[in-house]
Amino acid sequence: MEDGKIKEFRKLLTTIEANAEQDQLGERDRLLERNRVVYRFMSLKKEVILPTLRTLMKDLDRKGHLTHLYEKTPEKVRFDVQIQTRVPKRGAIEISLHPSEPKVKVEYGWSTGARESEVHPLEDVQGAFVTDRMMHLLRGLIT
Numbered sequence: 001m002e003d004g005k006i007k008e009f010r011k012l013l014t015t016i017e018a019n020a021e022q023d024q025l026g027e028r029d030r031l032l033e034r035n036r037v038v039y040r041f042m043s044l045k046k047e048v049i050l051p052t053l054r055t056l057m058k059d060l061d062r063k064g065h066l067t068h069l070y071e072k073t074p075e076k077v078r079f080d081v082q083i084q085t086r087v088p089k090r091g092a093i094e095i096s097l098h099p100s101e102p103k104v105k106v107e108y109g110w111s112t113g114a115r116e117s118e119v120h121p122l123e124d125v126q127g128a129f130v131t132d133r134m135m136h137l138l139r140g141l142i143t
Contacts, residue, residue, distance in 0.1 A: 033102075037122070038075065041097040041104065044125045045077060049095055052130040053079050072096075081137070089141045093133060106133050110140050 050069075057067045057079070066082040076096035083089045090111040098105045104125055108116040120129070 037102040038097060040102075040122055041075060044104075044122065045071075045095075048125055048127060049077055049130055052127045053077070053134070056131065056134050079134070081141075083138070083141050085142075091137045091141045093137045095130070095133070108133075108137050108140065110137075114140065116140075
């Protein structure tokens with residue numbers, strides 16, 4: 001083989017290796033970013049979501065309504081409520097980390113079979129945000 005062709009071949013191999021290395025670094029960066037988002041959500045869950053839902057749960061329990069709060073997964077919290085009216089009405093809200101975006105997903109379900117879903121930036125998650133989502137669920141039960 002010619003020296004020129006061997007050099008060209010080796011240069012091509014170097015380019016291939018460099019591209020593979022860049023792909024690995026890009027994947028590593030994506031995984032690190034996803035882990036940061038998961039950690040941020042778990043911090044919000046611990047510091048904002050669960051304490052706010054527990055406070056609302058106490059108020060509902062005090063008024064004689066049935067509630068149940070649990071973590072379905074580390075990235076998903078579910079709150080079930082049964083409003084004690086003449087005909088009891090049930091609803092549920094799930095607050096979770098969006099599977100592919102750095103956002104929070106809120107899903108509602110009512111005993112009527114109606115369902116709703118919303119997606120919000122993580123920065124929106126505060127006590128008032130969680131309370132507003134809960135009030136939306138309760139309004140759906142009484143209308």
